[in-house]
Amino acid sequence: xxxxxxxxxxxxxxxxxxxxxxxxxxxxxxxxxxxxxxxxxxxxxxxxxxxxxxxxxxxxxxxxxxxxxxxxxxxxxxxxxxxxxxxxxxxxxxxxxxxxxxxxxxxxxxxxxxxxxxxxxxxxxxxxxxxxxxxxxxxxxxxxxxxxxxxxxxxxxxxxxxxxxxxxxxxxxxxxxxxxxxxxxxxxxxxxxxxxxxxxxxxxxxxxxxxxxxxxxxxxxxxxxxxxxxxxxxxxxxxxxxxxxxxxxxxxxxxxxxxxxxxxxxxxxxxxxxxxxxxxxxxxxxxxxxxxxxxxxxxxxxxxxxxxxxxxxxxxxxxxxxxx
Amino acid sequence: xxxxxxxxxxxxxxxxxxxxxxxxxxxxxxxxxxxxxxxxxxxxxxxxxxxxxxxxxxxxxxxxxxxxxxxxxxxxxxxxxxxxxxxxxxxxxxxxxxxxxxxxxxxxxxxxxxxxxxxxxxxxxxxxxxxxxxxxxxxxxxxxxxxxxxxxxxxxxxxxxxxxxxxxxxxxxxxxxxxxxxxxxxxxxxxxxxxxxxxxxxxxxxxxxxxxxxxxxxxxxxxxxxxxxxxxxxxxxxxxxxxxxxxxxxxxxxxxxxxxxxxxxxxxxxxxxxxxxxxxxxxxxxxxxxxxxxxxxxxxxxxxxxxxxxxxxxxxxxxxxxxxxxxxxxxxxxxxxxxxxxxxxxxxxxxxxxxxxxxxxxxxxxxxxxxxxxxxxxxxxxxxxxxxxxxxxxxxxxxxxxxxxxxxxxxxxxxxxxxxxxxxxxx
Numbered sequence: 001x002x003x004x005x006x007x008x009x010x011x012x013x014x015x016x017x018x019x020x021x022x023x024x025x026x027x028x029x030x031x032x033x034x035x036x037x038x039x040x041x042x043x044x045x046x047x048x049x050x051x052x053x054x055x056x057x058x059x060x061x062x063x064x065x066x067x068x069x070x071x072x073x074x075x076x077x078x079x080x081x082x083x084x085x086x087x088x089x090x091x092x093x094x095x096x097x098x099x100x101x102x103x104x105x106x107x108x109x110x111x112x113x114x115x116x117x118x119x120x121x122x123x124x125x126x127x128x129x130x131x132x133x134x135x136x137x138x139x140x141x142x143x144x145x146x147x148x149x150x151x152x153x154x155x156x157x158x159x160x161x162x163x164x165x166x167x168x169x170x171x172x173x174x175x176x177x178x179x180x181x182x183x184x185x186x187x188x189x190x191x192x193x194x195x196x197x198x199x200x201x202x203x204x205x206x207x208x209x210x211x212x213x214x215x216x217x218x219x220x221x222x223x224x225x226x227x228x229x230x231x232x233x234x235x236x237x238x239x240x241x242x243x244x245x246x247x248x249x250x251x252x253x254x255x256x257x258x259x260x261x262x263x264x265x266x267x268x269x270x271x272x273x274x275x276x277x278x279x280x281x282x283x284x285x286x287x288x289x290x291x292x293x294x295x296x297x298x299x300x301x302x303x304x305x306x307x308x309x310x311x312x313x314x315x316x317x318x319x320x321x322x323x324x
Numbered sequence: 325x326x327x328x329x330x331x332x333x334x335x336x337x338x339x340x341x342x343x344x345x346x347x348x349x350x351x352x353x354x355x356x357x358x359x360x361x362x363x364x365x366x367x368x369x370x371x372x373x374x375x376x377x378x379x380x381x382x383x384x385x386x387x388x389x390x391x392x393x394x395x396x397x398x399x400x401x402x403x404x405x406x407x408x409x410x411x412x413x414x415x416x417x418x419x420x421x422x423x424x425x426x427x428x429x430x431x432x433x434x435x436x437x438x439x440x441x442x443x444x445x446x447x448x449x450x451x452x453x454x455x456x457x458x459x460x461x462x463x464x465x466x467x468x469x470x471x472x473x474x475x476x477x478x479x480x481x482x483x484x485x486x487x488x489x490x491x492x493x494x495x496x497x498x499x500x501x502x503x504x505x506x507x508x509x510x511x512x513x514x515x516x517x518x519x520x521x522x523x524x525x526x527x528x529x530x531x532x533x534x535x536x537x538x539x540x541x542x543x544x545x546x547x548x549x550x551x552x553x554x555x556x557x558x559x560x561x562x563x564x565x566x567x568x569x570x571x572x573x574x575x576x577x578x579x580x581x582x583x584x585x586x587x588x589x590x591x592x593x594x595x596x597x598x599x600x601x602x603x604x605x606x607x608x609x610x611x612x613x614x615x616x617x618x619x620x621x622x623x624x625x626x627x628x629x630x631x632x633x634x635x636x637x638x639x640x641x642x643x644x645x646x647x648x649x650x651x652x653x654x655x656x657x658x659x660x661x662x663x664x665x666x667x668x669x670x671x672x673x674x675x676x677x678x679x680x681x682x683x684x685x686x687x688x689x690x691x692x693x694x695x696x697x698x699x700x701x702x703x704x705x706x707x708x709x710x711x712x713x714x715x716x717x718x719x720x721x722x723x724x725x726x727x728x729x730x731x732x733x734x735x736x737x738x739x740x741x742x743x744x745x746x747x748x749x750x751x
Contacts, residue, residue, distance in 0.1 A: 087638045108640075109525070112593070113594055
């Protein structure tokens with residue numbers, strides 16, 4: 001796999017291949033010494049233009065378990081503050097000899113620009129670009145559902161909240177529908193994208209109408225600044241209409257899952273009690289994030305790196321050789 | 325005085341179409357038009373169209389303040405190569421062209437350029453939208469076109485007063501508007517719609533443009549003053565202008581070449597070369613722009629030539645400045661992309677904008693003895709591929725790199741002087 005930029009670049013077979021690899025790396029993570037030499041000698045740079053603790057730590061943990069060397073480019077203390085352009089930063093990092101750049105940026109499209117500027121010489125992983133995409137989140141979300149409930153075919157998944165500004169929602173929609181699930185976006189019209197043309201989804205503005213039919217409720221983080229943009233009148237009103245409370249959980253199917261990409265606003269999109277219910281798999285998402293990112297880094301930099309991603313790219317013997 | 329003869333061409337102007345040679349006298353005027361003429365020197369126009377030079381109502385020349393992107397001289401050279409003999413500088417320089425001092429500087433710099441350079445003036449001080457700029461002082465220096473281009477005048481009362489005040493100035497000045505409601509468009513970096521939603525790029529709705537078109541049509545009715553709409557880009561904007569013209573309101577409008585050749589789908593590359601304001605719109609809007617050009621609802625094609633340095637355009641899409649080059653590609657794009665007779669294309673690039681700007685005593689005139697020899701010789705069948713590296717503009721931000729076009733400027737004559745010969749700038 002050359003780059004991981006968008007879930008739109010992966011078909012069902014690709015996602016399933018990544019999930020199988022994730023199974024193997026989840027097993028590695030459970031060992032007493034959870035480390036394999038798969039990426040020894042490979043160098044990965046974290047190029048994070050936006051604050052991110054969980055995603056960066058998760059990638060870092062994944063890289064370390066694969067024995068890759070990592071470097072962090074931290075914007076706050078770097079030449080960016082001295083006015084260096086994005087392109088110069090990227091070319092500088094490349095010149096130091098890196099194998100992959102994992103980038104998070106507040107502007108949509110930056111991972112594509114980086115891949116173009118580097119003429120595809122370095123692998124690029126998208127760790128979140130603006131409102132656009134967050135493909136590893138979609139891989140770990142779909143992996144978590146599969147782990148808990150099996151195949152996604154025929155499932156009804158609700159994505160609830162601020163879809164308009166959510167890179168998680170855009171990637172999740174692509175992953176869930178590629179895997180055969182039906183997706184309903186649940187939000188007030190102000191928090192939906194301005195157009196849903198071409199999106200394979202249904203839409204509802206009423207959580208209570210949709211909740212009883214959902215197999216999975218995926219909540220999105222509701223940000224304080226949305227108030228100043230006149231998108232909702234108040235967080236109180238948002239919570240009253242879209243917050244997942246214990247009362248609403250009563251209307252859910254008994255086996256329906258609750259998910260959240262974090263960080264949660266307890267008391268806003270999810271009540272504290274709901275977050276701690278057994279059906280809430282939020283901590284499992286975090287755990288699966290490490291194994292998912294191991295699978296992604298392995299496909300970018302390991303044995304699968306020179307191949308076009310496909311279900312047969314990494315054979316079982318090859319994988320066993322790597323993970324022992 | 326030595327004369328030049330343009331030999332073997334087909335002359336097309338606002339009066340019609342005929343095969344004729346054109347003799348240009350040493351006084352910068354046309355001396356004779358007819359069959360089998362001769363002169364001291366010869367410019368070959370075999371297979372070519374001889375037309376009044378093109379007039380651009382919308383050039384960002386970046387001087388003063390951003391000379392790293394363009395200067396009046398380099399912009400004028402790009403214009404000459406593109407077949408223009410007259411361009412109108414937009415006022416969003418640094419500082420803005422909003423008083424006599426800067427107007428004098430721009431006109432002075434333009435005097436030696438290989439294209440006539442006129443300047444617009446800002447409607448409000450510093451283009452800030454809160455205080456009327458000294459329109460009379462600028463008009464006294466020959467400024468006839470006022471706009472805050474780069475932004476619209478958001479305050480309806482101020483715009484009303486500007487229109488009323490301008491109508492009392494001598495020489496028939498015209499107010500022009502960059503239509504964009506700044507609050508509704510706020511934060512948007514491309515057209516709001518299917519593609520902005522998918523790409524996660526904040527959009528600005530078509531209605532941000534249309535609201536100001538609607539408002540200014542109301543103000544034109546209220547004040548009875550002329551208004552010119554700059555770079556209209558949406559189907560409904562054009563429909564509103566069409567209806568307004570039908571009811572007799574004194575309005576005119578322009579569209580850019582990129583709004584009839586590119587759509588918002590181009591933004592999927594995340595290449596900021598496709599970022600422009602007004603943004604690239606939908607297929608339906610492109611079709612409406614083409615239809616408006618065909619039925620005459622749209623008076624002219626302007627370039628909105630907006631040079632930016634490489635470093636400015638190497639930012640993230642939502643951080644890069646909007647704007648694309650246009651002067652060196654507009655004619656060829658219009659000839660290649662519009663399904664219109666060449667005379668109609670030239671009307672919208674030459675004599676119609678010349679009339680709007682009020683330069684029709686020197687530009688866009690019929691090719692006839694005694695008229696200023698501001699002419700372009702176009703080879704309508706020449707094919708070429710756009711390569712921004714070869715541009716005379718100081719910038720390279722053309723969205724058309726690699727595009728094959730048909731129709732190319734062979735010669736441009738400015739007041740009788742061949743400033744472009746065989747596609748080469750002479751100065």
